[in-house]
Amino acid sequence: MSRSPHPARPALSRDVVVLGVIAFFVMVGFGVVVPVLPVYVRTFGVGYLEVGAVLSAFALMRFVFSPFCGRLIDWAGERAVLSAGIGIVAISSALVGLAHTYPEVLLLRGAGGIGSAMFSVAAMTLLLGSTTSASRGRAVGFYQGGFLIGGMAGPALGGVLAAISLTAPFFFYAGTLAVAGTVGVVLLGPRVRQSAGTGASTPPTPFRLVIRDPRFRAACLANFAQGWTSLGVRGALVPVLVVEVMHDPASWTGIAFACAAVAQTLALAPAGTFVDTIGRKPAIIGASVVAAGAILAVAFAPNVWVLTLLMCVYGVASAFLGTAPAASVGDAAGGGGGRPVAVFSMASDFGAILGPLVAGWLAQVVSFTAAFALAAAFLLVAGGYAFRMPREARLVSAPRSGE
CATH class of the missing domain: 1.20.1250.20 (MFS general substrate transporter like domains)
Known part of the structure; x- marks a missing residue:
């Protein structure tokens, strides 16, 4: 059968x-x-x-x-x-x-x-x-x-x-x-931590071991890069790029951001499936490269139409960079533990605080391209570090030919 x-x-x-x-x-x-x-x-x-x-x-x-x-x-x-x-x-x-x-x-x-x-x-x-x-x-x-x-x-x-x-x-x-x-x-159940594969309850991994895990470090680097890029470049500089460089109405910024949000939302389900079946490591590596290329290309976009397309590409990559690192934190922390999640969250907040300041300074003193290039570099560093993550077994087996 x-x-x-x-x-x-x-x-x-x-x-x-x-x-x-x-x-x-x-x-x-x-x-x-x-x-x-x-x-x-x-x-x-x-x-x-x-x-x-x-x-x-x-x-x-x-x-x-x-x-x-x-x-x-x-x-x-x-x-x-x-x-x-x-x-x-x-x-x-x-x-x-x-x-x-x-x-x-x-x-x-x-x-x-x-x-x-x-x-x-x-x-x-x-x-x-x-x-x-x-x-x-x-x-x-x-x-x-x-x-x-x-x-x-x-x-x-x-x-x-x-x-x-x-x-x-x-x-x-x-x-x-x-x-x-x-x-x-009313609806949330009592705290039950799940083991990696069986669903049985399990205690969280001690934090001193979590911070040594390449999966956790790669996740934090990716989260920092995303916080820096999303607010430091996309949020702070793209509106200025549209108005002052492309000389288009400010309303186009909202349109571009809305299109990117729709693209990211539509990509979340496929991204989650990819992360669970293919793995966290290839998702972080691939999405970091795509996001870096897209955000760097924005600096050279000739018009708002190309910029919007690139923002959508970045949005799709962000769907993978939102799911894979968080899942990696859960894997490294044994499915729970407040301190690992807090540090993971702080990585994004730290990037979001520094990003707008540094990106704005670079755009003013050097160039828009330099600000976008630095964000792309952080994404590539995060993707490069992800190569240190251990090889993952597919969590849901793929069908074999003839079955």
């Missing part, structure tokens, strides 16, 4: 689906606030430097507090830290809408960064701990898909709410976070 040519893949667990739903609600609210926040801060009579400080405070506090999140998770568990983090962001966002002075807004956004760190580290730790190696890539892809879809819907809603009031988006954000927190408390 011939066997099915398509072996069944393990289904995603309920916790993975719930985390994807939570990610959607969190990102819808975040997307609503982001376009409105700079305009709202300006109503307090401050300059652009103060506006930038409010935006940086969120990312800076995420970075500073992330190391403590691992300890909190080990003490209280992922679900409690996740819910508390969402609650902090919800309350601080609502209070931003009620703020009377600029310092209040600055402090509240910093508090929101602390809550965001708690949520993101706890959610990823729970995600990796509740999946096996055979489904970890698809689980990460599903979770990130919730973020991407929410991120695409949020700005459109933000524009509608801003027409009502500049404070309305902050209350809406608090409401979506309340929904996300309720879903987490």
